[in-house]
Amino acid sequence: MINPEDFLEFIKNRRSIRSFQDKLIPDDEIQMILEAGRWTPSASNKQPWEFYIIRDKEILKEISNNAIYGRHIKKAPLAIAIVGKKKISPNYYIQDTSLVSMTMMLMAWSLGIGTCWTGTLNRKNVKELLGLAENDYLLTVLPMGYIKGNIPKPSLRATLDQIIKEI
Numbered sequence: 001m002i003n004p005e006d007f008l009e010f011i012k013n014r015r016s017i018r019s020f021q022d023k024l025i026p027d028d029e030i031q032m033i034l035e036a037g038r039w040t041p042s043a044s045n046k047q048p049w050e051f052y053i054i055r056d057k058e059i060l061k062e063i064s065n066n067a068i069y070g071r072h073i074k075k076a077p078l079a080i081a082i083v084g085k086k087k088i089s090p091n092y093y094i095q096d097t098s099l100v101s102m103t104m105m106l107m108a109w110s111l112g113i114g115t116c117w118t119g120t121l122n123r124k125n126v127k128e129l130l131g132l133a134e135n136d137y138l139l140t141v142l143p144m145g146y147i148k149g150n151i152p153k154p155s156l157r158a159t160l161d162q163i164i165k166e167i
């Protein structure tokens with residue numbers, strides 16, 4: 001088991017990374033990130049997801065151009081698109097794939113690999129670009145790469161007092 005204090009620190013220290021070194025991520029590390037995704041819990045264990053590994057520079061550039069706050073994507077050596085399969089789990093594909101994104105981000109962070117959730121995607125355009133089917137839900141694209149420069153300072157979080165309601 002992981003030491004809980006260390007684990008909490010690990011969670012607190014993860015940052016969204018938008019600046020990447022021009023260095024390839026080895027396959028065994030990519031594999032670990034994908035494995036973390038594969039072992040994510042899902043409703044009724046339906047695993048309604050597919051993971052698209054994107055290395056093609058032109059495609060990364062196109063994705064960048066289709067994300068308002070995604071200029072950094074084109075600088076990443078790799079991105080993983082997380083796709084929800086609506087037909088497999090119509091009620092939970094968003095929850096399940098959202099959990100995947102977090103397990104992948106944490107796994108990547110443990111390897112010294114930075115990621116950043118992309119919410120500002122033009123999903124329609126990027127779906128087309130990746131050749132996804134009508135029923136596929138493009139949750140996000142996670143650019144990944146070794147961190148370039150300093151790790152950003154943490155953005156503020158609300159205090160527990162502000163968000164806890166005792167019932």
Ligand SMILES: Cc1cc2nc3c(=O)[nH]c(=O)nc-3n(C[C@H](O)[C@H](O)[C@H](O)COP(=O)(O)O)c2cc1C
Pocket residue numbers: 014015016017018067069070116117118119120121154155
């Ligand atoms: C649903 C979601 C959508 C996000 N979309 C973007 C985005 O489009 N572009 C971006 O640069 N960061 C995006 N982020 C990253 C957040 O800005 C970031 O997680 C937040 O500011 C907290 O910073 P931290 O992750 O370093 O703790 C997104 C995060 C989430 C959870």
